[in-house]
Amino acid sequence: MNRQPFILLVMAAFFLVANVMAEDRIAIEKNVNELIAAIDNGRDPSSFASDAFTPYVFVMELSGRLLVHPTLAGEDLQERVQPIYEALLQATPEGVWVKYTWKGKEKFTFAKRCCENLIVASGY
Structure with a gap:
């Protein structure tokens, strides 16, 4: 039995998932940085809607x-x-x-300190 097509399919799926995760990480870091920039420019941190970003912040x-x-x-x-x-x-x-478990699922979150007493984060 020729396993080459199966191995190629598995490798393609792996690279597709890795690419999607990399794009997600870039978008998440961008969202966190945008929110911090707004806070640094004087916006009240509690004025943000968590669902204004995908995924939420x-x-x-x-x-x-x-x-x-x-x-x-x-x-x-x-x-x-x-x-x-x-x-x-x-x-x-x-x-x-950072990595942690929430409700039985492994989560990956980009967390960044802001000002003197805040952490802004988002993840998947």
């Missing part, structure tokens, strides 16, 4: 309180989901990709 104070999130705005992530809070604290001013 969220803004968290270093204390853990979510200022912007589609379902958890006003909640304290440090109290509610400590492992995710700790993952997000890895954020740097340059931005970093």
